[in-house]
Amino acid sequence: MGRTTHARFPWVDYVVSGEADTLIGGLCRDILTHGRDIPAADLPFGVFGPAHRQAGYPAALGDLVPRAVVENMHALPLPDFSDYFAELQHSLYADRVHPGLPMEFSRGCWWQRSSPCTFCGLNGALMTYRQKPAAQASEEMIEMSKRYGTSRIEAVDNILANDYVEKALPRLVALPEKLAIFFEVKANLKRDEVEKLAAGGVRCIQPGIESLDSRALKLMGKGTTAAQNVQLLKWCRQFGVRVIWSILWGFPRESDAWYAQMGRLLPLLHHLQPGHAVRLRYQRFSLYHRAADQYGLTLSPAASYRYVYPLSERDLADQVYYFEDSEDDDAGRDFRALDAKRRPGVQAVIQGMDAWANAWCGLTPPILSMRDTGDEIIVEDTRNVAAEREQRVKGLARESNRPIATAEILL
Numbered sequence: 001m002g003r004t005t006h007a008r009f010p011w012v013d014y015v016v017s018g019e020a021d022t023l024i025g026g027l028c029r030d031i032l033t034h035g036r037d038i039p040a041a042d043l044p045f046g047v048f049g050p051a052h053r054q055a056g057y058p059a060a061l062g063d064l065v066p067r068a069v070v071e072n073m074h075a076l077p078l079p080d081f082s083d084y085f086a087e088l089q090h091s092l093y094a095d096r097v098h099p100g101l102p103m104e105f106s107r108g109c110w111w112q113r114s115s116p117c118t119f120c121g122l123n124g125a126l127m128t129y130r131q132k133p134a135a136q137a138s139e140e141m142i143e144m145s146k147r148y149g150t151s152r153i154e155a156v157d158n159i160l161a162n163d164y165v166e167k168a169l170p171r172l173v174a175l176p177e178k179l180a181i182f183f184e185v186k187a188n189l190k191r192d193e194v195e196k197l198a199a200g201g202v203r204c205i206q207p208g209i210e211s212l213d214s215r216a217l218k219l220m221g222k223g224t225t226a227a228q229n230v231q232l233l234k235w236c237r238q239f240g241v242r243v244i245w246s247i248l249w250g251f252p253r254e255s256d257a258w259y260a261q262m263g264r265l266l267p268l269l270h271h272l273q274p275g276h277a278v279r280l281r282y283q284r285f286s287l288y289h290r291a292a293d294q295y296g297l298t299l300s301p302a303a304s305y306r307y308v309y310p311l312s313e314r315d316l317a318d319q320v321y322y323f324e325d326s327e328d329d330d331a332g333r334d335f336r337a338l339d340a341k342r343r344p345g346v347q348a349v350i351q352g353m354d355a356w357a358n359a360w361c362g363l364t365p366p367i368l369s370m371r372d373t374g375d376e377i378i379v380e381d382t383r384n385v386a387a388e389r390e391q392r393v394k395g396l397a398r399e400s401n402r403p404i405a406t407a408e409i410l411l
């Protein structure tokens, strides 16, 4: 995309393809000295300049263009947000803005390295995974929070590093005033891991839930099951961690019947945090893009790009990130315009997700909990589907349920 941008738009002088962190300072210095006349041989790997328009672009690696990559994340400096905070201080709205600090602790995705999700085009085609050591991550969060006087940390990582729960969070648990942290995570977290995240100040996560049907999850290579996803939602509600999540639909080879079944399941889950139904978009670098033939796809740039870029279809295909299947009658259509007759299952899920979100619009979201008083287990159920709002279980029935009811547990 960077090379096409450079090749097709002559008013763009320089493009860094990939990660500019370690080369941007020197590059800017050279541009200030030489303007557009930096010889191609003097440009760092992954940088395209005016000289390349005459000399030709650097040789590709396989079918890829050169891409700058930072090997040592731990050596990167902390971001400097002082200009922003200085300006905020003088803003009329200073008391209404509660900034979070975007911070980066890893690049790439450790799951993608071994078994990429079929739809994911993050990280280009190189997919190298790098992370900062856990101890460095926690110290940097504390340092940045102190420096800018805000406890909100917004991690921009694709996925929480594997060892942070055990090695980074204990330092944060011990803080007298907790941070409020956001992370994207894999959805296969265990109960004790969610508990530790909450104790360490992780207030919000974005897990890759993507579906509540195990067959669909297998199709997309998520490595998780529907049961794991529901459990994660349950533990997040239990430990007070907000969840941002979605159900993706529109995968090659999916069955509408899976969605019909999912739609019937949704009302049972109204005591858990709702997500949204989102149509799959084909991303550059994803398996669907790289092996479109194998999935029976004929991909072309998403229609909206034609209104933005004055390029030929071929250049557009090199330029853009999102694609559509030209064989798909629904390509480019808003999901609400879907023909319900052709995808009744998907329609049921979309409507079911809306109903779920509505159930959470009131002051008190639905609850399904059980509490053991010693004599009896009290089950409180305020979901719309509840047979009874309160049920009391005594005697033998209580004894047989006790192992899972020793503390207040959301079902």
Ligand code: SF4
Binding pocket: 109, 110, 111, 112, 115, 116, 117, 120, 121, 122, 158, 159, 186, 208
């Ligand atoms: S969707 Fe998430 S877990 Fe899957 S490969 Fe992409 S970043 Fe990794």
